[in-house]
Amino acid sequence: MGEKKALSTQDVADMLHVSKSTIYDLIKKGEIVSYKVGRKVRFTENDVQDYISRSKKGPFSPSSPSGTLGAFSLLGIEKKQDGFIICGQDLILDILSNYMRLHDIHALRAYIGSYDSLVSLYKNKINVASTHLWDSDTDQYNVPYVRRLLPGIPTVIIHLTCRMQGLYVAKGNPKGITTWADFGRDDITMINREFGAGSRVLLDENLKLLGIYGSTIRGYKKENQSHLAVASAVSSGEADVAVGNEKIARQVDNIDFIPLKKERYDLVVKKENFQTPEIQTMLNIIRSPAFKNEFANIGGYDTSDMGKIVAEI
Template identity: 65%
Template sequence: MICGQDLILDVLSNLLRQRGVMALRAYIGSYDSLVSLYHDRVGVATAHLWDGASDSYNIAHVRALLPGIACTIVNVTWRMQGLYVAEGNPKRITGWADFGRDDIRMINREKGAGSRVLLDEHLRRLGISGSRIAGYGQESASHLALASAVGRGEADIAVGTEKIARQVDGVAFLPMQRERYDLVVKTEHLPRPEVQALLSVLRSQAFKAEFGAIGGYDLRDIGRVICET
């Protein structure tokens, strides 16, 4: 079972099925994905969890959530994370500090989602408490739902990926941070045929060509081993 919510994982799973490998999907956020990997509820996790202390992605969280377990982190893609605002940006929002304004209402991702962790880390660094932000406790489980809420005028701001903003009318995107989206596998499971098949598909030219044409994905490091914990 492959955890994660990006479209790229659906295509990856379909290509695996074409090779005779049964690949089920679990649409859960990065934090819960790693916890599920720790408990052997899934075979492959995905993550885009930023650590503000080290200004890096995933490695610190993998070590914290899978203590004592050797894991291999493999890149899937780089994406741009940023802010969804109303078209024309009527509130003149420019960055993370605007979450502290009294005239701003947001909509949030669920706890454990990579975008939620990204926001919370920036708020922590700025000394802004979530309890001060209107709408902080209003949660939704997808980038599309957040962008749609901003487009309908139900919120002034939300955090999500650039690709989704292109799909929703009435929404502008403010790029804030380039993020690394990775697969995480227990190292002892790497020799398994299904894991080797997954890595083979991920590194194939056909897979790269399909997502290179879609746009919104930076595939320069796809399939590269980022770290062995």
């Protein structure tokens, strides 16, 4: 991240996958730096990165704003804290957590990528993992990774939504970027997602199929932890291309979206916990018309099979 772009409260909320009220709470508590232009609250990209860095070093606290656990990894935590923890980075999970709190379930959020989410479920640090990991050997989402990362653990995979993944490019696509093969060009600079993010796995799997090493791509080692941040980097000209989902492309000026892959975004729970009141309440919520209607006007979400059992492993 850099200092080049002033971010609004909504921009920062999208980057951290939380509500605007959570951002205002962070400002009030002095946990994130901001400034004002007239009556408008603004942030630099470094302010957001500094907050993320401090959160990674800080304690794992159920008292975080709006029931969040902060935008940091769970891998250093020895055991799961009190509360029902849903892990993943999409806005849909924040709304799900809010619905569960309305049903008197203390639902907490942990904001880490798909790979680390599954590892955290395996280590019993969370209750629900979310994942959108594509396996090139089977052309299948999530099931192969659940088998590998939760060995010997009976699990249930529940479908949440489908989203379109693709490429963020500058408005008008001046460099004519259209396929994964374009990452092998000498005139392309990219910006990457962090290790374990579904978008990064999708990129790496396609590069493997093409025989392209990431280390040969300019910008491959430059990472960021949100779709919005990498889309903003393309918008500002810091990079020519990044991988992300279509919904974020609609929120950022001066970029186009090249659709490449319809992905499945699923929830994973341990089978031994499937009949608990918390999991059954969660299932009833995501199958309800009221919850599905939350996304009717947002765009970028296919909720037709929401709540369907994908597999029992």
